[in-house]
Amino acid sequence: MNEHLHIWLVPLLPFVGFLLNGILGSRLPRRLTTTIGILAPLGSLLLVLNAAAGSMISAPAGCPDCGSVSAISLPYTENCPFPWLAIGPIHVDFSLVLDQLSLVMLLVVTGVGFLIHVYSVGYMRHDPGYARFFSYLNLFLFFMTVLVLAGNVLLMFVGWEGVGLASYLLIGFWFQKKTAADAGKKAFIVNRIGDFGFLIGIFLLLTNFGTLTFYKINVGLALGPTMHGGILTVICLCLLVGAAGKSAQLPLYVWLPDAMEGPTPVSALIHAATMVTAGVYMIARTHFLFDRSPFALAVVAIVGAATALFAATIGLAQNDIKRVLAYSTISQLGYMFLACGVAAYSAAIFHLVTHAFFKALLFLGAGSVIHAMGDEQDMRKMGGLREKLPVTFWTMTAAVLAIIGFPGFAAFFSKDAILYAAFLQGTLGKILWFVGLVTALLTALYMFRLWYMTFFGETRTPDANPHECPWSMRIPLVILAILSICGGWIGMERLSNYLARSVGVHRAANPGSIGLELLLTLAAVAVALEGWLIADKYYRRRPERPAELAAAMPGGYKLIANKYYIDEIYGAVIVKPLLALSKYILGWIIDTAILGGTAWLLAGIATFTGMILQRWQSGNLRSYAAWLAAGAVAVLIFLLLSSHWPYLDFAIAWRGWPLKR
Amino acid sequence: MTFLHSDVPLNWYLLLSAVLFSLGVIGFLIKRNLITVFMSIELMLNAVNLSFVTFAYQWNAVKGQIFVFFVMMVAAAEAAVGLAIIIAVFRARATLAVDRIDLMKL
Numbered sequence A: 001m002n003e004h005l006h007i008w009l010v011p012l013l014p015f016v017g018f019l020l021n022g023i024l025g026s027r028l029p030r031r032l033t034t035t036i037g038i039l040a041p042l043g044s045l046l047l048v049l050n051a052a053a054g055s056m057i058s059a060p061a062g063c064p065d066c067g068s069v070s071a072i073s074l075p076y077t078e079n080c081p082f083p084w085l086a087i088g089p090i091h092v093d094f095s096l097v098l099d100q101l102s103l104v105m106l107l108v109v110t111g112v113g114f115l116i117h118v119y120s121v122g123y124m125r126h127d128p129g130y131a132r133f134f135s136y137l138n139l140f141l142f143f144m145t146v147l148v149l150a151g152n153v154l155l156m157f158v159g160w161e162g163v164g165l166a167s168y169l170l171i172g173f174w175f176q177k178k179t180a181a182d183a184g185k186k187a188f189i190v191n192r193i194g195d196f197g198f199l200i201g202i203f204l205l206l207t208n209f210g211t212l213t214f215y216k217i218n219v220g221l222a223l224g225p226t227m228h229g230g231i232l233t234v235i236c237l238c239l240l241v242g243a244a245g246k247s248a249q250l251p252l253y254v255w256l257p258d259a260m261e262g263p264t265p266v267s268a269l270i271h272a273a274t275m276v277t278a279g280v281y282m283i284a285r286t287h288f289l290f291d292r293s294p295f296a297l298a299v300v301a302i303v304g305a306a307t308a309l310f311a312a313t314i315g316l317a318q319n320d321i322k323r324v325l326a327y328s329t330i331s332q333l334g335y336m337f338l339a340c341g342v343a344a345y346s347a348a349i350f351h352l353v354t355h356a357f358f359k360a361l362l363f364l365g366a367g368s369v370i371h372a373m374g375d376e377q378d379m380r381k382m383g384g385l386r387e388k389l390p391v392t393f394w395t396m397t398a399a400v401l402a403i404i405g406f407p408g409f410a411a412f413f414s415k416d417a418i419l420y421a422a423f424l425q426g427t428l429g430k431i432l433w434f435v436g437l438v439t440a441l442l443t444a445l446y447m448f449r450l451w452y453m454t455f456f457g458e459t460r461t462p463d464a465n466p467h468e469c470p471w472s473m474r475i476p477l478v479i480l481a482i483l484s485i486c487g488g489w490i491g492m493e494r495l496s497n498y499l500a501r502s503v504g505v506h507r508a509a510n511p512g513s514i515g516l517e518l519l520l521t522l523a524a525v526a527v528a529l530e531g532w533l534i535a536d537k538y539y540r541r542r543p544e545r546p547a548e549l550a551a552a553m554p555g556g557y558k559l560i561a562n563k564y565y566i567d568e569i570y571g572a573v574i575v576k577p578l579l580a581l582s583k584y585i586l587g588w589i590i591d592t593a594i595l596g597g598t599a600w601l602l603a604g605i606a607t608f609t610g611m612i613l614q615r616w617q618s619g620n621l622r623s624y625a626a627w628l629a630a631g632a633v634a635v636l637i638f639l640l641l642s643s644h645w646p647y648l649d650f651a652i653a654w655r656g657w658p659l660k661r
Numbered sequence B: 001m002t003f004l005h006s007d008v009p010l011n012w013y014l015l016l017s018a019v020l021f022s023l024g025v026i027g028f029l030i031k032r033n034l035i036t037v038f039m040s041i042e043l044m045l046n047a048v049n050l051s052f053v054t055f056a057y058q059w060n061a062v063k064g065q066i067f068v069f070f071v072m073m074v075a076a077a078e079a080a081v082g083l084a085i086i087i088a089v090f091r092a093r094a095t096l097a098v099d100r101i102d103l104m105k106l
Helices: A009-027 A030-056 A100-123 A130-149 A153-171 A178-209 A214-223 A231-246 A255-261 A264-273 A275-285 A287-291 A294-316 A321-341 A345-372 A390-404 A410-423 A426-455 A471-490 A492-503 A514-541 A545-552 A554-561 A563-616 A621-644 A649-656 B010-030 B034-058 B063-093
Strands: A076-087 A090-098
Touching (some): A009 A030, A009 A130, A030 A100, A090 A130, A100 A130, A100 A264, A100 A275, A130 A275, A153 A178, A153 A231, A153 A275, A178 A214, A214 A287, A231 A287, A231 A294, A264 A275, A275 A287, A275 A345, A287 A294, A294 A321, A294 A554, A294 A563, A321 A410, A345 A471, A345 A492, A390 A471, A410 A426, A545 A554, A554 A563, A621 B010, B034 B063
């Protein structure tokens, strides 16, 4: 009963956009570049919306030939007619699977992606690399949709690596700046570590299940109900390493703050809304594995909670507006991991969706502020922008209220669902819930700090002339603000019922109740408001107070402001020894001495032989002829004498040939 | 046809051919003038031709005679091209001494 949805066009359209803009971009008029760059994601979005509408309208009962209005039954699979890999018993195809989970994710990716493309038209207007930027954005969208739609782990890995590539290209978009180029490399290398784990996980899946298709792995698990822990835990932990790399969790989070060197729309699209949530999506996609391994789940939850708290504390003392948001992203991703770790996958996806709305909005708002201040990112030089940038101010306010979980706003519903799910998971769950609650306090604190420092008080750079951004930037801001407010109104109940067929039903260890949920919600809201009050006191009423506090505990403040010296520790413990190993042992001994020495030796032999043989090449025609004649004479003598050398069989054979006819 | 059938033995033809060929080789080696060198080559070719037809006649085989036609054809073509090259070389360098035409030397 499935009608053809042409899901394969969803990744393909951005890819065509990438090719057109990437190859012809610099020669096309800017208007055409814009059209191509915008139409590609718009086409994908419309296809996804069509699929969503098709799958959600239910067919009237007893109407077998209602055709176009009948529901598309999910999961819906599209296979490429050609096999990709067929190696012995292993078969991997280009198969795209649309189910509830990938549909929700696709809506976010193409929807938010489209809005950010529109925003980029205004933001990147004066950039000489305009076409290149759009081709990279389209390339990212291609790989991201492949990642989401992939029906097997290997195809997902292709998308996974591809978004890493796009991320690298876009972080280092302004590659003339050394910091940007370095940040790109850092992101790529740290992601390699995670991808290594993912790859090991893929190999283990292949050896243990003999297939990489998600559906078949699930079936394989269902056929072995006694399969628990052990190898599954190892697989899950490998996948977790991959997810932690891509989603910037402890200990592989270090690349994300540096990734802010990229243009702001990139930070919004890749490093807030979509790519960094790929890890969460991957865990939800392979949830049937994690469900069998309580240990791996606990590790996921602890990593998530630790990251959430850790990143939030760093976020308190950052002065770069985008870096605050970067640490906030890491912290919110920690929430999603926490939710995955307590097997509340639909809560994780719910937070993923709302987070995509409000964090993209925060980044785009920050981009608008940076744009208005003439590329100034330091919050200490902002202030008093409320009247100058009304649209940005009000949309950012919506986003800030959304992220702290103000009642009625998006994250109020999703964060509440996560904390509630965590609280129901025994003692560990209660600890995780408490960590989540403290993080909520810190979240409110650093978000309102950003809000007050940017928009309130006196302006700190009087000669700046801030101006509101163009329409192409304002419209996405407003749409995302509306989504940040209303995004949570779907409600946890409805979403988890919808996702149940993809990610299973969440089973809590302890039975919950409406009263408990209400109580926890009240606690979370109270904590968030407390955070607001503290921020209000310190950053609006007594702006001199934070500096005094920092002076009172110089050690603690320096520790946080310097991000716990994690970069320095990694540098000393991992990077420096590796560099030394590469430079001295691999570089000097192996490369220069052994490999280089061998090459030099071979070259020396050739040169020496050549030096001797080149004497023959005198350039004298007659000497060549003489050598030729001498050779002919030598052959003749040999043939004549060979009659006395009967053991030279071939010569005898030759001599006998012309006489025997 | 008949005179070959008469008393002249096969070896004489072959001997003549060998002498002509050797003369060609010697001329090629000791002469400095490019045109003389070229003529020596022609001499060698024709010496070989002679032994070809001799054997062909001796064994009543037509292959050798066909081969001679090929050789003559190639020699004609070679003469055309070779003389053209010689003229070009002379125009460019104003000399035909082979020892001085050594641009290919390292």
